[in-house]
Amino acid sequence: MDRLLKCMAPNLRNLFHSVLDWDKVEEIRLRVNQPLVIKEQQKEYGLNAAGRCRPSEGFRVNADDIARTVEIMAENSWYALEDEIRAGYLTLAGGHRVGICGRVVLENGLIKTIKYINGLHIRLAREVPGAADQVMPQIVRSGRIISTLIVSPPGCGKTTLLRDISRQLSNRGFNVVVIDERSEIAACHHGVPQLDVGWSAYVLDGCPKAQGIAMVLRGMAPQVIITDEIGHPNDGLALADAARAGVQVIATCHGSAWDSVRERAWMRHGGAAFQQVILLSRRSGPGTIEQVLKLD
Amino acid sequence: MLRILGAGLVVAACGAGGLIMARSYSVRPQNLQSLAAAVQMLATEIHYARSSLPEACRRIAGQIDNPAAAFFARFAEVLAGGRGLTAAEALDQSLAVLADAGFANQDIELISQLGAVLGRSDAEDQLKHLAILYERLEHSRIKAEQERDKMARLWNYLGFCVGALVVLMLI
Numbered sequence: 001m002d003r004l005l006k007c008m009a010p011n012l013r014n015l016f017h018s019v020l021d022w023d024k025v026e027e028i029r030l031r032v033n034q035p036l037v038i039k040e041q042q043k044e045y046g047l048n049a050a051g052r053c054r055p056s057e058g059f060r061v062n063a064d065d066i067a068r069t070v071e072i073m074a075e076n077s078w079y080a081l082e083d084e085i086r087a088g089y090l091t092l093a094g095g096h097r098v099g100i101c102g103r104v105v106l107e108n109g110l111i112k113t114i115k116y117i118n119g120l121h122i123r124l125a126r127e128v129p130g131a132a133d134q135v136m137p138q139i140v141r142s143g144r145i146i147s148t149l150i151v152s153p154p155g156c157g158k159t160t161l162l163r164d165i166s167r168q169l170s171n172r173g174f175n176v177v178v179i180d181e182r183s184e185i186a187a188c189h190h191g192v193p194q195l196d197v198g199w200s201a202y203v204l205d206g207c208p209k210a211q212g213i214a215m216v217l218r219g220m221a222p223q224v225i226i227t228d229e230i231g232h233p234n235d236g237l238a239l240a241d242a243a244r245a246g247v248q249v250i251a252t253c254h255g256s257a258w259d260s261v262r263e264r265a266w267m268r269h270g271g272a273a274f275q276q277v278i279l280l281s282r283r284s285g286p287g288t289i290e291q292v293l294k295l296d
Numbered sequence: 297m298l299r300i301l302g303a304g305l306v307v308a309a310c311g312a313g314g315l316i317m318a319r320s321y322s323v324r325p326q327n328l329q330s331l332a333a334a335v336q337m338l339a340t341e342i343h344y345a346r347s348s349l350p351e352a353c354r355r356i357a358g359q360i361d362n363p364a365a366a367f368f369a370r371f372a373e374v375l376a377g378g379r380g381l382t383a384a385e386a387l388d389q390s391l392a393v394l395a396d397a398g399f400a401n402q403d404i405e406l407i408s409q410l411g412a413v414l415g416r417s418d419a420e421d422q423l424k425h426l427a428i429l430y431e432r433l434e435h436s437r438i439k440a441e442q443e444r445d446k447m448a449r450l451w452n453y454l455g456f457c458v459g460a461l462v463v464l465m466l467i
Contacts, residue, residue, distance in 0.1 A: 075349065079417065080349075
């Protein structure tokens, strides 16, 4: 966690000595003039000079702490991360994801940047090797990959599952291409995957999915394309192209029930790219498989 | 004979002193030119490669001459040192390299003003600030060259004239 702590303002770094088990920490929340909060699985706590405490008694983060932390996280190079900041997040070395809140600046109706940053939501990246063990027999049958859509509400472990599917397929020698539009699957930092997606996986980082699918179909000869959070109608068109090209797709999308997902616009073309759907929940912890649906 | 030799030595010594003074006026324009070139390179790194500030400064340090190279290398090192400094603080800590190399205070001041904005906005804004700094450095360089031309000519002659005057007074 040294690398993560080095991304914090010096003023905040010393507070973290009382975090004993970093493996349990899921989130760190910094908000201007509010207490620093740490979320560990189902509980939350604050930190102060004496150690762990109730959030309301914790150290209060000020605007300078936030500004300094953002500057360090951006490696003093805001301009180099414009696209990520416009999308509302940064990816740190180690694959940790930082959501950014503040005053949004618009230009011609589009987000130009975020200023007066008032909140940072740090989600710690964690690899869970073996997370996909339970679904792999469904994904690879008789040596063939079955195109699969993974559906769940946020926070149910879709991306973790997808990453481990990539790792396992790739390590079995399949030619895997990961299109990682938001740098969440491989968590690339300066182009280098920070999380294990397998030894034979290529990663197209920061690329919009529809364009990325077209690119890799032309140049990478993939056997399987892995991508996260399908949602735009153009994604559906690109998925249909991949299916026509005989390329298998493993993808995720937000949703709590298959009936609501199948009605979405992107499904009109993209639905045909999938042969099965896996529904996840948090019922028995992140990554609980609720149902596997075969599609006609 | 000894007198003539002595007189010759006095004129030569004063003349050499004048030439050294004249030469000192050519250092500042060179320094400013080197800094202005580095600023343009930084703008290119930001515009085309979107390199992070430490990476861009490290690369620039490898492509220019000292003392500007030493300054950029130091700035990159301080930025990447993991001490949680802002770009402004890192720049302040690196300016000593320029001061030690004999940069004029007004030139150091120009660079230090960049600290307030460097790395803290989008590329478009960064390029505007760098263009302004480049203009200022170029303006200072032109003025320094004019001063060099004027003062260098003066010192080139003045040294020998002073030497001759001293000889005349001693005879």
